[in-house]
Amino acid sequence: MPIQTAQGKENLAVAYGNAATHGAIYTTAPGATAGTEPTGGGYARLPLTWAPGTVDGIVTATATFNVPLGATIVGVGVHTALTGGTYLDGATVTSQAFASAGTYAVTFTYTQS
Numbered sequence: 001m002p003i004q005t006a007q008g009k010e011n012l013a014v015a016y017g018n019a020a021t022h023g024a025i026y027t028t029a030p031g032a033t034a035g036t037e038p039t040g041g042g043y044a045r046l047p048l049t050w051a052p053g054t055v056d057g058i059v060t061a062t063a064t065f066n067v068p069l070g071a072t073i074v075g076v077g078v079h080t081a082l083t084g085g086t087y088l089d090g091a092t093v094t095s096q097a098f099a100s101a102g103t104y105a106v107t108f109t110y111t112q113s
Contacts, residue, residue, distance in 0.1 A: 009057025013112040017050025017059045020078035020088050025065050025104055027072055030090025035075040041068020041101050045082050048108060057112035064105045072097040076106050 022045040026035025037043065048061035067073060077090030089110075096104065 006055045006057065009112040010052060010055045013057045013059045013110055014050070014052055016110045016112070017048070017052075017061065019080060020050070020061075020108075020110070021048060022046060022079045022082055022085070023048050023061065023063045023065075023106060023108055024077050024079055024090075025067070025073050025106065026075035026077060026090065028074065029092045030075040030077045030087075034077050034079070034087035034090060038068050038071040038073075041071070042066035043068055043071075045079060047082070048078065050108075050110075059110050061108045062106065063108070064103050067098045067102050067104050069098065069101045073104050076108070078108060 024037050024045045028035040043066050046063040050059040050061045052059050074095045075092045078088045080086040
């Protein structure tokens with residue numbers, strides 16, 4: 001049975017955010033498994049604070065990652081822990097190469113339909 005009420009969708013979106021506690025960036029495309037995370041240059045997964053909007057089944061979180069010199073970012077994803085944990089979800093992004101160390105800002109969005 002599909003969730004039909006806005007409040008029901010919001011509850012599920014918030015539950016997703018509660019599970020997806022850390023964001024990551026990847027140098028290989030994620031899919032059924034996580035992509036490869038960059039190493040060095042101050043890169044680390046970042047804790048996510050998910051913000052519900054109106055009662056609409058959508059939550060968002062933002063993070064700005066340190067990217068090491070020479071990395072090319074092609075995907076992003078969410079995990080249940082700072083290290084290890086469980087990979088929950090990911091997506092490809094427009095490829096961005098870093099000729100020097102830099103930062104990469106991500107707005108994660110989850111929509112419960």
